Amino acid sequence: MQKEKVKVGVVGCGGICKGTYMPNMVNRFHIIDVVGCADKIESRAKWMEEHYGVKAMSVEEMMNNPEIEVIVNLTYPESHVEISKMALEHGKHVYCEKMMAPTFEEAKMLYDLAKEKGLMFTTAPDTFLGAWVQSATKYIDDGFVGEPRTVHAQISRYYNPESPFFDTAPKYFFFPLHYGGGFPFDLGGYYIHAMINMFGSIKRVAGFGGNLHPERTYLNPNHPKYGEAFEVNTPTTQVAALEFENGVVGTFNITSDTQGTQMFTVAGTQGVLDLGDPNNFSDEIFLTRPGALPEKRFQLPGMKYDEKVEVKDNDVQQLGEWTPSARVQLPLLHGFYDSCRGVGLADMCYALRNGRRPRCHCDIGLHAIEVIHAINLCGETGQVYEMTTRCDRPAPIRPSAFSPSCQEVTLDD
Numbered sequence: 001m002q003k004e005k006v007k008v009g010v011v012g013c014g015g016i017c018k019g020t021y022m023p024n025m026v027n028r029f030h031i032i033d034v035v036g037c038a039d040k041i042e043s044r045a046k047w048m049e050e051h052y053g054v055k056a057m058s059v060e061e062m063m064n065n066p067e068i069e070v071i072v073n074l075t076y077p078e079s080h081v082e083i084s085k086m087a088l089e090h091g092k093h094v095y096c097e098k099m100m101a102p103t104f105e106e107a108k109m110l111y112d113l114a115k116e117k118g119l120m121f122t123t124a125p126d127t128f129l130g131a132w133v134q135s136a137t138k139y140i141d142d143g144f145v146g147e148p149r150t151v152h153a154q155i156s157r158y159y160n161p162e163s164p165f166f167d168t169a170p171k172y173f174f175f176p177l178h179y180g181g182g183f184p185f186d187l188g189g190y191y192i193h194a195m196i197n198m199f200g201s202i203k204r205v206a207g208f209g210g211n212l213h214p215e216r217t218y219l220n221p222n223h224p225k226y227g228e229a230f231e232v233n234t235p236t237t238q239v240a241a242l243e244f245e246n247g248v249v250g251t252f253n254i255t256s257d258t259q260g261t262q263m264f265t266v267a268g269t270q271g272v273l274d275l276g277d278p279n280n281f282s283d284e285i286f287l288t289r290p291g292a293l294p295e296k297r298f299q300l301p302g303m304k305y306d307e308k309v310e311v312k313d314n315d316v317q318q319l320g321e322w323t324p325s326a327r328v329q330l331p332l333l334h335g336f337y338d339s340c341r342g343v344g345l346a347d348m349c350y351a352l353r354n355g356r357r358p359r360c361h362c363d364i365g366l367h368a369i370e371v372i373h374a375i376n377l378c379g380e381t382g383q384v385y386e387m388t389t390r391c392d393r394p395a396p397i398r399p400s401a402f403s404p405s406c407q408e409v410t411l412d413d
């Protein structure tokens, strides 16, 4: 049965709203009804009104509108706490883009406030609801790697505030320079959320890094401060070891101080999954395990095989007892494979209508921000950090056919 739509108001009509969220909220998810939008730069809200027919209003008007059930906080990180707090104090449920707050203390304050008010508070990233992370998690749960034992994630991008990549818009002064901005906060959450989706809560953290190269010079000739020295006040490199409650141990390395690499691997007693980038909804999944190469007649359409490791009959004879491995590409089983930011909000709307727990529950966002905070502390103190928060693995999404309406049905559970 078609559920009653959830009326939402959007604060923050910048880049991600214009290019991704607004079209998805208005055109893609039936459960979402966007009744208003606001931005401190009024022309941005007006643009949404003209292009999507969503009424431009002030933040105060939106907070006081009794029709609106959920505030969608798409402001930049500097304003996340102000807007989420205001919304909760006005009795609204909140969906907030990542990270939920610049500091662990502020995130905890919001978490406690939502709990005290009995309101639903969910946080991005929602990419872990996408096709590849859901499919990879199912493969792990179904035993494709045997008993999972380790996870390794590494992401680096040369992503520095002094580079010409950064323009002179005010948000960029916050984004790379101040605590709560910077690469581990911007991209780290995607990896931590994907790992939590696969293995659950993290028990202990050890690590190094932090703000290793604070002194910089503006290198963008168009920048008004070109040539001047400045300081970065946020961690840009973190190298960490994680111990999960379920016994899996792993590494998480993230930096914006080097050229780019990316790796995400889960290894178990029977095999290894080489995975993609959890910032994407869709990516490749490769399995390497003994005897993984199915007979030709059982090979699924779309499965790719790494020719280099294909096993020949006489190899098996020569190798005696040793069982050779093969690497195969596994198909994606789930929907939400294209750019569908906002799926976490749609999931929250079904959670509200069906009285269930939302998959992007803020206890994951809080746990993720504590991990980043913990790695910084470990770097400073040289101690292992015992996590103070925990979260449950979100419920898996059912596999689905690749059509928007079939995909959305899987959230109505």
Ligand SMILES: NC(=O)c1ccc[n+]([C@@H]2O[C@H](COP(=O)([O-])OP(=O)(O)OC[C@H]3O[C@@H](n4cnc5c(N)ncnc54)[C@H](O)[C@@H]3O)[C@@H](O)[C@H]2O)c1
Residues within 6 Å of the ligand: 011, 012, 013, 014, 015, 016, 017, 038, 039, 040, 041, 044, 059, 074, 075, 076, 077, 079, 082, 083, 097, 098, 099, 171, 186
């Ligand atoms: N840009 C991306 O590719 C991307 C991808 C994924 C997630 N995100 C996340 O989405 C959020 C927004 O990113 P963005 O790139 O769209 O930023 P942006 O700077 O382009 O847009 C943010 C908008 O919020 C408005 N705003 C800020 N504070 C406000 C306040 N107090 N009241 C009303 N309006 C306010 C700004 O005027 C601006 O228009 C961030 O949390 C970011 O981490 C961005």
